[in-house]
Amino acid sequence: MRYFLTLYILAIVAFVGVAGFRGGLSRKPPIEVFPDMDRQMKLRPQEANRFFGNHRSSQLHVDGTIARGAPYKDIPVNTGRQSGSTNWVEVNPVPFSEALMERGRQRYDIYCQPCHGAAGDGKGITTKYGMIAVANFHDPRLVSMTDGEIFNTITHGKNLMGPYGANIKIHDRWAIIAYLRALQRSRLSTMEDVPEPQKAALQQ
Ligand code: HEC
Structure with missing residues (x-):
């Protein structure tokens, strides 16, 4: 007991x-x-540092970088809408070129074709696996839809279609739209579009 105590x-x-x-x-x-x-x-902010040539610990950001979460400039190419309004832009603001079209074809085949199909008729491979009611780009409603609204659909999705803004860069979205228009045009040609030498053969 003593030990214990x-x-x-x-x-x-x-x-x-x-x-x-x-x-x-x-x-x-x-x-x-x-x-x-x-x-x-x-490195503490604003402290001198000899590691960099300009002796600053806080480096200036690289030209053209945009802070994460910074608001987009309200210009058609970023939003698909006319600046300062909610109206869609009618026509693709990115200048048309063969390179744009080629890029669009490639991006379309990666991002849109699985659902919308290579010809844009809404019969992509996913429709065989339960993807339902995929839009057909040859539907007159989508033919007359403004480029701005299609841009918005790619960016934010619509109804059953998910958003692709995080996956597809802005320039590529416009490239896809240029290609999508070509797909639509491919089914809208008239006799006027056939070159003279071939016309006779077709009319027979
Ligand atoms: C995972 C499948 C899927 C992919 C990938 C996909 N879409 Fe869609 N898309 C749909 C479905 C489904 C609809 C029909 C949405 C609805 O009305 O419910 C649709 C509708 C649309 C519409 C019509 C929207 C409207 O106003 O009715 C456009 C335009 C469109 N897609 C463009 C694109 C483009 C461009 C791409 C590629 C960047 C793309 N989609 C990729 C499934 C997809």
């Missing part, structure tokens, strides 16, 4: 000795069991 008192003294001074003020550095990230190699 001695040990008991010693234990209390040891416990109070270690734990009792937690939170107490002292000029000595604390005992650090886990330093976590108290001290680290880092």
Whole structure:
């Protein structure tokens, strides 16, 4: 019993000795069991630093970078709408070129063709696996739809179609639209579009 009491008192003294001074003020550095990230190699903002040629620790951002979450400039190419209004732009704001078309064909085949089909008739491979009611681009409603609204559909999705804004860059979205128009045009040609030499053969 005596031993027990001695040990008991010693234990209390040891416990109070270690734990009792937690939170107490002292000029000595604390005992650090886990330093976590108290001290680290880092550059403080606005501090001089000799690593970079311009001796700044905070580097200026690279030209053309946009801060994450920064608002888009309200211009047609970013929104598909006329600046300062909610009206769609009628025509693709990106200048048309063969390279744009080629890019559009390639991106269309990657991102749209699985559902909308290579010919844009809404008969992509996914329709065999349960994707229902995929829009047919040759539907007169979609033929007369403005480029801006299609841009918006790619960016934000519509009804059953999911958004692709996060996957497809802005320029590529417009390229896809240029190609989509070509797909539509391929089924809208008239006799006027047939070159003279072939006309006779067709009319027979
Ligand atoms: C996963 C399948 C899928 C993919 C991929 C897909 N779409 Fe769609 N899309 C749909 C479906 C389904 C609809 C019909 C939506 C509805 O009306 O419910 C649709 C509708 C549309 C419409 C018509 C919207 C309207 O106003 O009726 C356009 C335009 C369109 N898609 C363009 C595209 C383009 C361009 C791409 C490629 C960037 C694309 N889609 C990729 C499934 C898809």
